[in-house]
Amino acid sequence: MIVSRGTVDDISAVLAVDGLILRGGFRFTSQDTAPAGRSGMPARSILLVGQAGAAPWPHFLRWRERQPQAIADPLDTWARGVIGSVAEKFGARAVSPSDRPYLPFQQWAMRAEGLRPSPLGILMHPRYGLWHAYRGALLFEEAIAIPAPEASIHLCDACVDKPCLKSCPVDAYAADGFTHQACLAHVRGADGAPCRSGGCLDRNACPYGSDYRYPADVQAFHMASFAGL
Template identity: 75%
Template sequence: MLGRNGLVLRGGFRFGPDEAAPPGPAGLPARSILLVGQAGGAPWPHFLRWRREQPPDLADPLDDWARQVIGAVAAEFGARSVSPSDRPYLPFQQWAMRAEGLRPSPLGILMHPRYGLWHAYRGALLFDVEIPVQAPREVIHLCDLCVGKPCLKSCPADAHSGGGFAYQACLDHVRGTAGEACRTTGCLDRNACPHGAAYRYPADEQAFHMAAFMR
């Protein structure tokens, strides 16, 4: 089911007995978790086919699609599915770092040794039982090897050049006349990163994400 929709398992781990784990399918603290996500733009054509059959006024269609796909897998395997957009928010980035041994890039996106910045987490499966989970292997953090840091120098609004993400400056630029390139081809800082270029999202997918950012 996941592979047929361009999604992949992104690792997992077992919760310790003293951790504040979210509820599993039985309502008790979950014992294990598997993360589900994408590597590159593989899910995009599957999402577009689904989107054409849905009402045009969906507020968050990509989240809805991912919930439907991952929820069906959860039902098949006796798990509970959760989403990064669920409220209250769940610590997906911390889970991802623990499951895959990744670290954040200067843009805040986790840097993957193969996919670069072109990957995402679309949900997770929570289990009431302990399941076999492979420990993450040690990975090279590519940002440590990057001398030029082009991801900090390509944004006309300098959204990532200071201390943290300058959200309002980015939003104002993207919404303005000078932000057409960002709206149509995606974040210039993200696209400037040389790693994982083969997995770069297609332009229309990047435009979709930028439109969601501007709402």
């Protein structure tokens, strides 16, 4: 059975109600170790679900107002619920980046959209810059006709100054990779107030995708989650 283009359009329309979008997809091949689909058989196709900018934020906040104050990982819980209901409607299995054992979401995303990582590790999108995210995926046991991603320039290759590597007070993104503990200690400390209130200084220094930059309150939410505050 082929899941039609019309069905994919229907999925997009349902996701849009909550500010989410499809982020490409692909068919698994015989060379892949495909995850299980809804019935437990290996999935044949995957559609990535995510966001561009902070479009889901108002929808999430309205949901959050109806939840217990102490709910754990509220954004992840909200996204699981939304994507899970879409999976139920269209006969798919929903998976999340926070599932254990971890699934290769970054590799899936690069394959689905033809993206490459920025120096910060976040995938650089030719339109959204660093201001996008993947919230889950839909796994189908049927084949889906999905066009290959269009070739696009990797914006980091065109960026000479690399301001994303020069703005962090503790040089959290060093040549050897992300120094998690240094970043965490800074964000939690007295000097980390700008990061707590407005987000990662390195990420905000990137000149690309500024139209999609998360508002300060959204960045503060994510920073508080990262720092356990």
